[in-house]
Amino acid sequence: SATDFSMAQAEKVAHHPCYSPSAHHKYARMHLAVAPACNVQCHYCNRKYDCANESRPGVVSELLNVEQALQKAKAVAAAIPQLSVIGIAGPGDPLANQTRTFDTLEGLRSALPDVKLCVSTNGLALPQSVDSLVELGVDHVTITMNAIDAHVSAGIYDWIYFDGVRYRGKEGAQILIDQQIEGMRKLMENGVLVKINSVLIPGVNDLHLAEVSHAIRDMGAFLHNIMPLISKPEHGTYYGLNGQREPTAEEVTQVRERSGAFMPQMAHCQQCRADAVGMLGEDRSQEFNLSALPAQQQ
Numbered sequence: 001s002a003t004d005f006s007m008a009q010a011e012k013v014a015h016h017p018c019y020s021p022s023a024h025h026k027y028a029r030m031h032l033a034v035a036p037a038c039n040v041q042c043h044y045c046n047r048k049y050d051c052a053n054e055s056r057p058g059v060v061s062e063l064l065n066v067e068q069a070l071q072k073a074k075a076v077a078a079a080i081p082q083l084s085v086i087g088i089a090g091p092g093d094p095l096a097n098q099t100r101t102f103d104t105l106e107g108l109r110s111a112l113p114d115v116k117l118c119v120s121t122n123g124l125a126l127p128q129s130v131d132s133l134v135e136l137g138v139d140h141v142t143i144t145m146n147a148i149d150a151h152v153s154a155g156i157y158d159w160i161y162f163d164g165v166r167y168r169g170k171e172g173a174q175i176l177i178d179q180q181i182e183g184m185r186k187l188m189e190n191g192v193l194v195k196i197n198s199v200l201i202p203g204v205n206d207l208h209l210a211e212v213s214h215a216i217r218d219m220g221a222f223l224h225n226i227m228p229l230i231s232k233p234e235h236g237t238y239y240g241l242n243g244q245r246e247p248t249a250e251e252v253t254q255v256r257e258r259s260g261a262f263m264p265q266m267a268h269c270q271q272c273r274a275d276a277v278g279m280l281g282e283d284r285s286q287e288f289n290l291s292a293l294p295a296q297q298q
């Protein structure tokens with residue numbers, strides 16, 4: 001019934017530190033950096049660091065193979081009782097690394113059945129991935145949607161790689177948008193809670209993000225997370241040839257206010273590393289890096 005459905009949704013929200021502001025002081029998340037490849041090229045990404053769509057750029061996360069990831073997850077779960085969510089958010093796009101991502105999720109599902117599984121993706125490979133995500137019990141998915149209009153999107157992505165072909169410009173942008181929408185529709189059908197991340201890029205999509213909020217509300221998204229572009233040479237990020245600057249705190253507030261007319265806004269995002277461990281805003285990844293884990297058969 002509708003009541004059962006909404007009670008199940010409420011339970012999913014209550015224990016997820018990103019989906020619920022009140023949960024973020026009570027529950028911890030960890031990210032497993034198992035996904036190095038990416039199937040798109042954002043103008044602001046130089047590929048040397050973590051995916052800026054969810055994770056903090058300028059940081060190189062320690063890439064793990066599936067076995068190492070599962071070992072780390074078990075060590076963290078044993079050490080941090082508040083751990084409620086394990087996410088895969090990079091350092092590239094999880095769904096552009098199907099084998100590594102799905103093998104990790106499957107291993108987590110059997111080793112830590114009570115932990116919620118979370119995935120963050122640019123959405124390009126989402127429609128073909130929904131069945132597997134649902135089967136593995138992933139009930140939180142974040143899609144990074146920086147635009148809903150191919151004219152705007154073409155200024156954000158250099159290219160996308162889809163079904164063996166590289167597409168540029170508006171053609172590529174439209175394919176990405178269509179895939180994101182189709183993926184989202186399928187997630188909704190399966191009761192997955194969808195959060196949308198948007199990177200706010202002054203002069204590129206700042207005036208467009210309210211339109212994104214409007215569209216995702218109509219599609220049934222749960223939460224909109226508008227994150228400021230991080231564009232500093234020391235972070236390894238840049239913005240195409242135009243060198244777009246970061247938004248000011250004031251600009252972020254204004255854009256969130258306009259979008260807030262359509263969608264609840266996440267304001268407690270910490271732009272976590274792709275290997276972050278702990279409460280939001282806390283990073284205990286170094287305590288659990290590979291050298292800190294018990295010796296294993298290599």
Ligand code: CLF
Nearest residue numbers: 018029054087118269270271272
């Ligand atoms: Fe990780 Fe993202 Fe899942 Fe959270 S982070 S995959 S939804 S468990 Fe959270 Fe970190 Fe912000 Fe992401 S604070 S960067 S929104």
Ligand code: SF4
Nearest residue numbers: 038041042045051052
């Ligand atoms: Fe970089 Fe992430 Fe964009 Fe891929 S989706 S190009 S890893 S910022």
